[in-house]
Amino acid sequence: MRAGSIATCYSLESAEQEGATLSQSFRNSLRPLVPQPLLVARGRILHRAEEIREQFPLFKLQYFSPHNVSFGKRKELARRMRLAHEGIECAHTHAEMDRLIRAILAIPVSTEGCIIEAGCFKGGSTAKLSLAAKIAGRKLIVFDSFSGIPSNQEEHGTDIFGRRAGFREGNYVGRLEEVRDNVSRFGEVDCCEFVEGWFEDTMPAFQRPVALAFIDVDLASSTRTCLQYLYPLLVPGGSIFSHDGHLPLCIQAIDDDEFWTKTVGYSKPQMPDLGKKKLLQITKPIGV
Numbered sequence: 001m002r003a004g005s006i007a008t009c010y011s012l013e014s015a016e017q018e019g020a021t022l023s024q025s026f027r028n029s030l031r032p033l034v035p036q037p038l039l040v041a042r043g044r045i046l047h048r049a050e051e052i053r054e055q056f057p058l059f060k061l062q063y064f065s066p067h068n069v070s071f072g073k074r075k076e077l078a079r080r081m082r083l084a085h086e087g088i089e090c091a092h093t094h095a096e097m098d099r100l101i102r103a104i105l106a107i108p109v110s111t112e113g114c115i116i117e118a119g120c121f122k123g124g125s126t127a128k129l130s131l132a133a134k135i136a137g138r139k140l141i142v143f144d145s146f147s148g149i150p151s152n153q154e155e156h157g158t159d160i161f162g163r164r165a166g167f168r169e170g171n172y173v174g175r176l177e178e179v180r181d182n183v184s185r186f187g188e189v190d191c192c193e194f195v196e197g198w199f200e201d202t203m204p205a206f207q208r209p210v211a212l213a214f215i216d217v218d219l220a221s222s223t224r225t226c227l228q229y230l231y232p233l234l235v236p237g238g239s240i241f242s243h244d245g246h247l248p249l250c251i252q253a254i255d256d257d258e259f260w261t262k263t264v265g266y267s268k269p270q271m272p273d274l275g276k277k278k279l280l281q282i283t284k285p286i287g288v
């Protein structure tokens, strides 16, 4: 089923590419006939429209919800998220972060647990999550090597959207001082605790209840380590969000029943969006 959907992506992609090439060459042939100022204006309008589309989640966050946070706080949150996005190199979209922030703010006050981030890169996601953690009155624990992706032999090939994917040792490096500095400038560094090292070395000693975790780690091996050590700590009804739900090797790892029962020690939870979404929510059922 999943392999089928990837194959469909390939054929759709090539048909789309063919169509795109044709319409592109038609457009190119018309270009000399269109006055230059009109082309420039069109480019500016398209660029602005794209900016508005990208930033729409922040607008929604500010003006519409969540209702348990005052308008003033939401306005400030959206403003600081925009600044963080502009000031730090980020590997996520506003829409993805908006979903995570809403999930953090929706955790009932009576629910115990900290927020976890595994995989922070330069600290863009950390800064934004720390703003939500501050409002929610929770700690944000940040796990990372702070030296990038570990050495690995994983061949990711093509993701569910038909794009090439590959992660080499040292990709996405953000040094601890750089991350701490970015979070101090754009987020709430006092809410954060940084845990430096490979997940397999640092996570086993971590034993605090977790209300929500964001794992953005690119590798199937790192995804497995995070699930192995974080899922058992997750409070019932809590969620782990994986940002790697578009990568076939990560999907395979998350979908592996034996891994869940033998390594994690729980049966595999329901994941209706597995293989369909990049930001995949994995919720621990209540009563397990």
Ligand SMILES: C[S@@+](CC[C@H](N)C(=O)[O-])C[C@H]1O[C@@H](n2cnc3c(N)ncnc32)[C@H](O)[C@@H]1O
Pocket (backbone or CB within 6 Å): 089, 090, 091, 092, 118, 119, 120, 121, 122, 123, 124, 125, 143, 144, 145, 146, 147, 148, 149, 150, 171, 172, 173, 174, 197, 198, 199, 200, 216, 217, 218, 219, 222
């Ligand atoms: C894609 S980046 C995170 C992007 C960031 N969340 C953002 O949205 O800007 C992946 C991160 O995972 C970390 N990472 C991956 N596997 C790891 C492992 N086994 N141990 C420690 N860090 C790891 C890398 O150091 C890197 O910072």
